[in-house]
Amino acid sequence: MSTTVKCLAIVGALFYLSGILVAPAHATIVNVNAVSNHEGNAVVLALGAGAYDVTPVGVADGGTYNAWSAWPGYVSGCDSAGENCTWGWLNLYYFSSPAFPQQSISSGIYATDLLALSHALPTSFTLTSPTAVSFYIKDGTMGSTSYDNLGGMSLSVDLATPPAPGVPEPSTLLLLGTGLVGLGGFVWRHRRG
Secondary structure, X not given: OOHHHHHHHHHHHHHHHHOOOOOOOOOEEEEEEOOOOOOOOOEEEXXXXXXXXXXXXXXXXOOOOOOEEOOOOOOEOOOOOOOOOOEOEEOOEEEEEOOEEEEEEOOOEEOOHHHHHHOOOOEEEEEOOOEEEEEEOOOOXXXXXXXXXXXXXXXXXXXXXXXXXXXXXXXXXXXXXXXXXXXXXXXXXXXXX
């Protein structure tokens, strides 16, 4: 590997470590079980600052669940399109954080899990600082009637907009500058000798 390539790699690493460059974040799939992941036993993600998109996904997209039912084996009261059911499949989920109050997202009750998934609603939230966000399904108080549920919700949580990069602190710039000067001196000595 040439000296120039090595130097560029070192400079890139210094910029990355100083926070001037930020690696892109990847979506995380959260699988919320309708029996066990109630508000007292939520799936918790530690997330950094930024705007996040939450999109329901199904088994075909890498999730564990398509939807859930509070009445396993019972589907009734649906219209001819399999919608507006009294009993059936839900795409209802909740999430909360110290940064915002509890949110619930749902679009109704459907005849099949795939129909419920096709109508599932995405949402978004913004964190101004690193915060834990809890994802769960409520069926009774603290899951008191979730023992007979079936399925769950699979949610893709994706950093849509990272926080705007701040101006590096003077100490960060001094450290970066010192490293670059040292690197320049190394290259200069290597080329002379």
